[in-house]
Amino acid sequence: MMDVRRAAERYPGGDPAAGIESRHAFSFGPHYDPDNLRFGAMIACNEERLAPGAGFDEHPHSHTEIVTWVVEGELTHRDSTGHETRVRAGDVQRLSSAGGVRHVERNDADTPLTFIQTWLAPLSPGGDPSYEIVHGIADSTPYAVPEAGAMLHVRRLEAGARTAVPGGAYVYAHVVRGEVRLGAEELGQGDAARITDATDVEAVGGPEGAELLVWEMAGPSRPS
Incomplete structure (x- = not known):
């Protein structure tokens, strides 16, 4: 069975005045739909657009696998475990928040940034947070x-x-x-x-x- 969801059906979010435009595929924040909470392990698939200098200040996550795919631009990531990286188009970034972690996501470049971020529910909660980035992942490498x-x-x-x-x-x-x-x-x-x-x-x-x-x-x- 295939259920197609169009781009225009996504829930709008973010803070346009601060240079942040978000589009959510699942219930998120004030947009609550009890029939659209998750699909399999996926609990969020967000399209984020950040203007130069815009970003998400330090905020917490727990019990979530967060995978980020940059479409265009460059994402600056910093987290409470000491990682600081720049994620570019073609890179896969994963933050396993486990028992709890805090991070910052910003566009420190002078060009617009677009990225897709997927949140997955872990099979088992808890544990220690971890971080990984794979640069330039190939089509043939899942x-x-x-x-x-x-x-x-x-x-x-x-x-x-x-x-x-x-x-x-x-x-x-x-x-x-x-x-x-x-x-x-x-x-x-x-x-x-x-x-x-x-x-x-x-x-x-x-x-x-x-x-x-x-x-x-x-x-x-x-x-x-």
């Missing part, structure tokens, strides 16, 4: 988040190129840029598909090609 029973696949498709979508109990596909035909559905930039019990699903790049993030998740339970 990124595992075993703490959440999840795997991220990056697909960069030329026009008309085809790729198989991983099978799984829960698969979440997000179009970063371009257009994709996913099964019988046409998806544009910012659109996403939630696929339950995915089998034999194929993605085809649109006329200008596409970049696609695909999450493969075991998931702790099925949504009702």
